[in-house]
Amino acid sequence: MDAFCICLKVPATNSGFGIYLCYARNGGSKGQEFTRDQRYKLHGDRKFYDLSKDRLEKNPLSKQARKENDAIAYEKLAKVLSG
Numbered sequence: 342m343d344a345f346c347i348c349l350k351v352p353a354t355n356s357g358f359g360i361y362l363c364y365a366r367n368g369g370s371k372g373q374e375f376t377r378d379q380r381y382k383l384h385g386d387r388k389f390y391d392l393s394k395d396r397l398e399k400n401p402l403s404k405q406a407r408k409e410n411d412a413i414a415y416e417k418l419a420k421v422l423s424g
Contacts, residue, residue, distance in 0.1 A: 360423055376421040381411070383418040 365372030374385040382390045388401040391411065402411055 344397060360364040374422065376418045378414065378418065383415060383422055385422065389415050389418075 344398045362378045363372045363374045376383050380393050
């Protein structure tokens with residue numbers, strides 16, 4: 342059976358919120374973590390997706406390809422991910 346944990350965090354420096362998830366297949370000790378908001382998702386390995394354009398997470402946004410709104414969302418989610 343898969344282990345699944347969800348924690349909501351509200352960054353002290355941001356009025357919005359992000360969802361932090363940690364997933365460990367079969368209850369293993371090493372899990373994958375990511376955070377997301379309504380539009381964007383940031384994985385622990387720093388792969389960043391615009392889910393409104395890439396629901397299946399096939400094409401991460403590179404730093405060079407990010408627009409201003411993308412960069413703001415990335416920073417917000419990175420704060421949630423770093424705890």
